[in-house]
Amino acid sequence: MSTTILWYATRGAGVVSLVLLTAVVVLGLTSAVRWQTTSWPRFLTVGLHRNLALTTLVFLAIHIVTAVVDPFTALGWNAALIPFSSSYRTLWLGLGVVALYLFVAILVTSALRPLFGYRAWRVVHWLTYAMWPIAVIHGFGTGTDRGFAWMLGIDVLCIGSVTAALAWRWNRVSPTSWRQVASNG
Amino acid sequence: MARLLGDPAGSLPMPTAGGLIDRIEAANLVGRGGAGFPVARKWRAVAERAKGRGVVLANGAEGEPLSVKDRILMANRPHLVIDGALLAADAVGAPDIIFYVGAAHRAAEAAMTQALRERSHQLKGRARLVSAPHCYVAGEESAAVHFINAGDARPTTTPPRPFERGVDGRPTLVQNVESLAIAALIARGMEETAGLVTVSGAVGHAGVQEIERDAILADVAAAAGGLARPVTAVLLGGYFGGWAAIDEVWGLPLEPQSLRARGLTFGCGVVHFLAENACGVDATARIVTYLASQSARQCGPCVFGLGAIAESARRLAARATHPGDLERLTRWTGQLSGRGACKHPDGAAGLLRSALTVFADEFRAHQRRQCLHIPTRTMVEAVA
Amino acid sequence: MDQQLQVDRIHCDGHGLCAELLPEVITLDDWGFPVLKAGAIPVRLVEHAQQAVDACPVLALRLAKARS
Numbered sequence: 001m002s003t004t005i006l007w008y009a010t011r012g013a014g015v016v017s018l019v020l021l022t023a024v025v026v027l028g029l030t031s032a033v034r035w036q037t038t039s040w041p042r043f044l045t046v047g048l049h050r051n052l053a054l055t056t057l058v059f060l061a062i063h064i065v066t067a068v069v070d071p072f073t074a075l076g077w078n079a080a081l082i083p084f085s086s087s088y089r090t091l092w093l094g095l096g097v098v099a100l101y102l103f104v105a106i107l108v109t110s111a112l113r114p115l116f117g118y119r120a121w122r123v124v125h126w127l128t129y130a131m132w133p134i135a136v137i138h139g140f141g142t143g144t145d146r147g148f149a150w151m152l153g154i155d156v157l158c159i160g161s162v163t164a165a166l167a168w169r170w171n172r173v174s175p176t177s178w179r180q181v182a183s184n185g
Numbered sequence: 186m187a188r189l190l191g192d193p194a195g196s197l198p199m200p201t202a203g204g205l206i207d208r209i210e211a212a213n214l215v216g217r218g219g220a221g222f223p224v225a226r227k228w229r230a231v232a233e234r235a236k237g238r239g240v241v242l243a244n245g246a247e248g249e250p251l252s253v254k255d256r257i258l259m260a261n262r263p264h265l266v267i268d269g270a271l272l273a274a275d276a277v278g279a280p281d282i283i284f285y286v287g288a289a290h291r292a293a294e295a296a297m298t299q300a301l302r303e304r305s306h307q308l309k310g311r312a313r314l315v316s317a318p319h320c321y322v323a324g325e326e327s328a329a330v331h332f333i334n335a336g337d338a339r340p341t342t343t344p345p346r347p348f349e350r351g352v353d354g355r356p357t358l359v360q361n362v363e364s365l366a367i368a369a370l371i372a373r374g375m376e377e378t379a380g381l382v383t384v385s386g387a388v389g390h391a392g393v394q395e396i397e398r399d400a401i402l403a404d405v406a407a408a409a410g411g412l413a414r415p416v417t418a419v420l421l422g423g424y425f426g427g428w429a430a431i432d433e434v435w436g437l438p439l440e441p442q443s444l445r446a447r448g449l450t451f452g453c454g455v456v457h458f459l460a461e462n463a464c465g466v467d468a469t470a471r472i473v474t475y476l477a478s479q480s481a482r483q484c485g486p487c488v489f490g491l492g493a494i495a496e497s498a499r500r501l502a503a504r505a506t507h508p509g510d511l512e513r514l515t516r517w518t519g520q521l522s523g524r525g526a527c528k529h530p531d532g533a534a535g536l537l538r539s540a541l542t543v544f545a546d547e548f549r550a551h552q553r554r555q556c557l558h559i560p561t562r563t564m565v566e567a568v569a
Numbered sequence: 570m571d572q573q574l575q576v577d578r579i580h581c582d583g584h585g586l587c588a589e590l591l592p593e594v595i596t597l598d599d600w601g602f603p604v605l606k607a608g609a610i611p612v613r614l615v616e617h618a619q620q621a622v623d624a625c626p627v628l629a630l631r632l633a634k635a636r637s
Binding site for chain 3: 031034041042043046047113114117118175176
Binding site: 341342483484485486489490493517520524525526 | 577578579580581582583598599600601602604
């Protein structure tokens with residue numbers, strides 16, 4: 001396969017992964033604040049959140065496989081699967097691998113939630129707050145297109161929307177504050 | 186005639202444990218803690234699962250504000266309660282016994298502690314006494330087990346119920362102390378079991394009465410010194426019971442089956458007479474406010490539903506109603522049963538339904554901001 | 570065999586997705602908590618009931634054999 005196509009696939013899939021992941025995070029926060037309208041029910045937010053996460057996995061796989069398989073990059077599978085093991089941009093690439101592992105952990109616990117139980121699922125899900133920033137920083141550090149204005153624009157949009165969603169989430173009174181856990185001990 | 190209280194006339198015959206569950210079943214004994222569940226059926230359920238590893242939890246928490254019979258029984262006849270617990274433990278196959286006594290019942294706790302000490306050679310470390318927190322739901326069976334296991338006296342999701350998995354995950358018999366005492370009398374061949382009721386309200390002297398098997402409500406009032414003033418309604422069974430119009434139940438036998446046939450409950454044996462110049466709406470509002478405050482706050486429908494009902498009931502009692510208060514209260518009451526992890530909302534629903542029936546005219550008047558009585562204080566003294 | 574929905578009332582936080590996905594059986598009270606219709610779930614709705622179970626954010630919904 002032409003190395004140029006692989007090269008473009010890696011970069012394109014990387015950008016798409018970032019955008020999709022951003023959407024997934026925003027939808028997750030939207031679900032947490034329980035936002036809904038008559039034409040946009042809760043299950044749509046949750047359903048999209050899950051489906052886009054799986055779509056992200058697909059593009060992430062393309063991003064990683066094309067990068068490893070491309071003879072031009074001289075990256076082996078080790079670089080893709082063992083964090084900080086590549087000689088090429090060790091730190092930034094390594095962060096990408098870390099983000100991948102976090103993502104896989106979140107996906108697996110979510111897919112097998114009845115098996116893991118609610119508590120375990122919830123704790124692992126909090127890793128999202130680490131995974132998404134690490135993915136963004138990976139893009140800044142080693143993204144080929146990071147200098148371009150359009151890429152910068154995408155980055156700004158992604159960071160902006162997650163920040164806004166986070167602020168929305170933090171400003172909401174927790175919907176479960178009524179529990180006031182005070183055990184009769 | 187078997188006696189739970191009063192002077193033990195000489196020594197009682199030795200109990201025989203053989204076939205005890207069958208004899209309890211023949212006596213139709215139902216639990217005296219409030220739920221009225223058949224005692225024999227519960228013992229059998231635990232016995233089937235215990236395999237020699239069961240636990241008996243003698244429930245003397247008595248969180249029901251209008252009831253004092255359990256603490257009186259434990260204070261006066263602790264050995265009878267211990268007998269019953271030992272017999273139950275042997276019948277179901279339980280090496281361990283826990284006496285769960287309400288922290289506020291000092292005399293009962295002292296008497297039980299002393300009695301346990303006196304019998305330490307017989308008990309051989311099988312039994313211990315645990316202080317139950319002073320709140321309404323602490324006596325609920327899953328809450329009691331949860332407290333023993335984790336120090337948290339809040340009900341847990343069932344299944345599994347305590348008879349399947351309770352203290353330390355073992356099949357646990359949670360039984361009211363009066364039920365155990367009666368079982369101890371049955372074991373001595375005294376089938377003519379009496380029962381304990383706590384009488385309060387518009388009577389000569391409030392307190393615990395021991396009633397005959399065929400006692401009717403009029404007998405109970407007489408034993409309590411007669412009615413102090415004319416009465417219109419009576420609360421049967423406690424805050425988890427219900428109101429009844431006095432003329433409908435005056436001649437009714439106070440035993441579980443005939444009460445249940447009338448849609449009423451014996452519950453934990455509370456009999457509270459409401460004087461005719463007291464306001465049923467006000468009394469109900471106080472009870473529901475108390476029940477709402479005693480929610481374990483684990484389930485939305487209990488926290489919000491009961492809370493909103495209590496708020497509407499208070500507005501109705503104060504005759505400061507908003508339009509639709511009574512209609513909303515009635516609608517919300519219909520949405521309480523079966524919607525919590527425990528039966529707390531169900532109990533409140535039962536009380537409210539009976540109030541809306543018995544005091545229907547009063548509630549309607551209050552919605553119109555009027556009162557059918559000369560406004561006066563409620564007779565429900567014991568409400569927190 | 571008859572199936573029934575059961576709610577873990579302690580874990581239920583009143584998200585309400587279940588009522589969106591199975592309105593024939595689940596409605597919400599004034600505070601967003603589920604009220605379940607009594608009885609077994611009609612066979613044609615069992616698949617939707619399973620989707621409702623999967624959608625619950627706190628795993629409070631369960632599909633089980635109906636008790637008599």
